[in-house]
């Protein structure tokens with residue numbers, strides 16, 4: 469670190485900015501974009517903040533590979549050496565995965581070095597342990613980039629909204645699935661076609677499971693819920709359903725019923741008990757999240773006094789994600805120089821809402837026999853299980869007859885029993901699909 473200026477005027481800061489040397493673990497999409505931003509903006513950052521940023525060491529797996537923007541003399545394949553280096557003040561972890569990232573971060577924190585990471589998987593699995601280690605060391609562990617890439621969300625939740633009573637957070641936090649669902653809704657593509665296009669454009673991996681199966685969104689949901697409600701929620705606490713079973717027919721019925729289908733991270737507080745889940749849901753076209761198209765992300769927060777807030781932008785990509793990392797780097801550097809740090813605060817154990825108390829509205833798509841009396845038979849089963857109908861559409865004829873319903877909010881276990889009884893009806897050939905429906909409240 470450079471010398472601390474005795475006076476606090478801007479002029480003083482500009483002439484004697486304090487140097488912060490970064491140890492960068494990972495030089496992939498985000499790491500290389502961060503390096504580029506630091507090089508091109510370091511002067512402006514120094515003028516504005518009094519901090520002169522430089523990257524002193526970089527860890528990669530393959531040191532031999534040519535990488536524009538990386539001075540080979542600074543590169544190593546030993547990330548532990550970067551963390552331990554006396555020439556590193558702040559560690560930025562952009563490798564991903566649980567290990568060795570976790571061990572490296574704990575080691576940096578133990579040595580009094582603030583850490584910035586974009587590693588959602590790690591924070592969602594071991595956040596509480598890592599936050600405690602940062603608190604013990606009295607330095608920052610910041611992870612703005614871990615959820616919704618370039619969109620400022622973690623800092624608003626942990627700072628601006630810390631005093632707010634948040635009731636519900638709805639997030640479109642996976643760009644790949646939002647891209648696929650947008651293609652299905654707007655171009656009539658089926659799931660396989662839309663996935664293939666996402667893969668061709670680089671939005672989806674060759675193995676898309678982490679995205680389409682909801683795993684990535686579940687990690688983000690856990691982090692959002694932890695920040696919003698102050699309880700320790702891990703990815704394992706988040707039941708998830710992916711979008712692989714969403715059909716072109718569902719998307720088209722959604723449209724007819726004035727809705728659109730989105731993969732949502734849903735975190736709700738019910739008087740201190742939480743539900744945190746990931747599932748594809750229909751949302752009304754009037755809801756602000758309905759307009760979030762393509763690979764964009766948005767997180768919709770409902771608070772008691774603040775009302776409804778929406779954070780919207782690019783949830784992934786090297787540049788946007790690195791921008792969030794850079795903000796954290798400057799914040800952590802400022803705190804380091806001032807000998808302070810931003811604590812997450814006390815986190816309670818997660819208190820889960822019992823399954824029997826879960827409530828939702830539903831969309832049901834039933835393939836039925838084309839005979840009189842079908843509707844009455846179905847309505848009788850609905851009434852028996854206290855499920856009331858908000859809207860209904862009939863489609864197709866003969867062997868292809870369909871009835872689709874949107875129900876009012878009902879108990880989810882009542883809906884399970886209702887579906888089981890519907891399966892027993894002669895008039896119902898099969899339940900083609902069910903989806904939850906988010907109300908625009």
Ligand SMILES: NC(=O)c1ccc[n+]([C@@H]2O[C@H](COP(=O)([O-])OP(=O)(O)OC[C@H]3O[C@@H](n4cnc5c(N)ncnc54)[C@H](OP(=O)(O)O)[C@@H]3O)[C@@H](O)[C@H]2O)c1
Nearest residue numbers: 494495496497498528529530562563564586587784785789
């Ligand atoms: N990409 C995004 O849009 C995005 C958005 C939000 C959050 N994130 C998170 O940001 C992190 C980085 O993502 P990314 O897309 O930049 O990943 P990436 O392109 O796969 O880059 C990973 C980098 O880490 C290096 N690395 C991995 N394991 C290593 C090890 N054991 N030792 C040394 N170096 C190692 C790799 O080295 P080689 O280059 O030699 O293989 C590579 O440079 C992840 O946690 C990710 O979840 C990414």
